[in-house]
Structures are given as C-alpha cells and as structure tokens.
Amino acid sequence: MKGYIQVYTGNGKGKTTAAYGVAVRAIGAGMKVCLVQFIKGLHSSEFNTFKKLSDSIDIFQYGEGNFIFNEPSEKDIYKAKKGLERLKAIIASGKYQVVILDEINMAVYLQIISIEDIIDILANRPENLEVILTGRYAHPKIIEMADLVTEMNEIKHYYKKGVLAREGIEK
C-alpha cells in the first residue's frame, strides 16, 4: 500500500489526537507505528494506553516540555537534533508503516529543525510509509509536499473560560 503524507495544523484542539486516532486504526490493521514527539517532553496519560499496545507502537520524545512561549534553549536544540538523527534511523529501519512526527511543524517554525532536513526525509522515505506531521504553523513547503492537509480551526475553546489542562482529556 502506498504511504502518504498527512498534515494536521491550525490553532484548534485535535491535531495530536487525530494522529493518535490514525495510530489506533493502523494498529488495528496490524501495522507498526512509531510516534516521535518534538517540543513535548512530559508524560501524558495516553502513554499508559500505548504501553498496553507496545507490541505495535514505539514512542520517542525529543523535547524539554512546553517552551512555546519561551526561546528554545541550547538543550532544546540539542534534543531536536538527536530526534532528527533518530528519525532517520527509524525510517531506514523499515520497521514501521506509520510514523507520526508530533509537533514537528512547531519545531520547524521555531527553527530548531531545518525545513530542508524534513523535506529531505519526506522526499526519500520508502514508498509504503505513511508520515503524519502535526503542529501549528505548518511550513508552506510541507503543505505543498503533503497529500492530505487538515487545518484545525478553533471556533471555541474552554481554555478561554479559564479551564486548565485536565488529566485524561488534555494531558
């Protein structure tokens, strides 16, 4: 089966969770999934669920937590570079049919990962590999390369009511 490039971008809730939903579907069809998270570095509830599915999904994190509102530190940049190296190895391994690059758009936007590196990886991926890229501010070159792009637009969000991230729902 030919693999495509899917992008979930925009300012609304549902980008990472949509990628998780594709993972759930792919696992159900016997595929192997790899989730590589950039930017994020925290344990989130979903990892407990993925642990139960660990024959089918591997997870790697290359972030220092949420620095969206700060300048990336040296350590952030170092981790992102490590993530990129690992990503190349993940793809070269041929072990996976779906690779999710969570928050990669944000990593490119913050310039801790270069757009050229990502384009190179996408252009040279195996034919049967589905790659899913999430995060705000998807680079125009990534949108151009992608086969499917959904923009999640925030129409209403309870954060604006002062609701904090809740365990099991947002984290």
Next chain:
Amino acid sequence: MKGYIQVYTGNGKGKTTAAYGVAVRAIGAGMKVCLVQFIKGLHSSEFNTFKKLSDSIDIFQYGEGNFIFNEPSEKDIYKAKKGLERLKAIIASGKYQVVILDEINMAVYLQIISIEDIIDILANRPENLEVILTGRYAHPKIIEMADLVTEMNEIKHYYKKGVLAREGIEK
C-alpha cells in the same frame, strides 16, 4: 472533574480520529469511555485495537453503513432511534466519564435524530461527563452549547487524487 462538551466538525479528515485520540488519553488516565457511532455500521480497523482495551471502552453502532449520499431508509431511522434510547441509558448508568457521539452531527443534519433530543440529553447530563460530538454540519444550537469547537477544514485531500479508503488509515 467537570466534564465539557467538545465538538469536532467541518469537512476535513480528523474528526472521528481526534475523538479516538481523546479516548486513548482518557483510558490512560483510568477513565471509562463509551463510543456510540451513528450513521456508520461497518467494522473498521480501530475496533481491533479497542478490543484490546475492552476493559476501558464500550462500542455501540447504530447505523446501516454509509448512506451520506442516499436518503435515510426506514431502517436507518429505526436504528437511530434505538441509538438514542441506548444513549440515554448509557448516560444514566453513570459508568462512563467520556461519551463519544460519532457522526451525531450528521444524524441531526439528516433529521434522523432531532436536535431537541440531543439538546435535552446534553443539558441534563451528569456534571462530570465529557461528551464529544463529531461529524460535519454541526447544528448551530450544538455549537452554542459546546465548550470547545474545532472545525476541521480540508486544505488538501488525496481522495481527490483518486485514492480510495485504505485499511488501517481510513477504515
């Protein structure tokens, strides 16, 4: 924890999968999830994965398959009514912390479920229940009641290249 009403609507891919992603997260936090699917009546790959998580998620289907391009039949209407009855029992049971009403927006749009019935259910739900509604054409009254609304907009879709639904990715 107070439960909210989340809506995923719009014409882009990612509505149902975003709801699945929330399910994965909620399950990881020890919550019980109920997925009620309207319109759809087919087995989809994700059910194999949910089967492995069956201590934490129950699934009910009340559709006859994909009739989006046809008029709903008597049987569709009958099933939707049954689904609505079941939904009331599901909510009344107090067993779940998250209830996903997949394609409910479409069921309301097609008038096989009345907007009044849904509003009544949402308005009278227990305080701690998170309800997630998916599907195109979300009713303005549902958007008004919701705490979180994301519109998934299709920017690019490989269906337009003639790609059919692929097992493990779309079904």
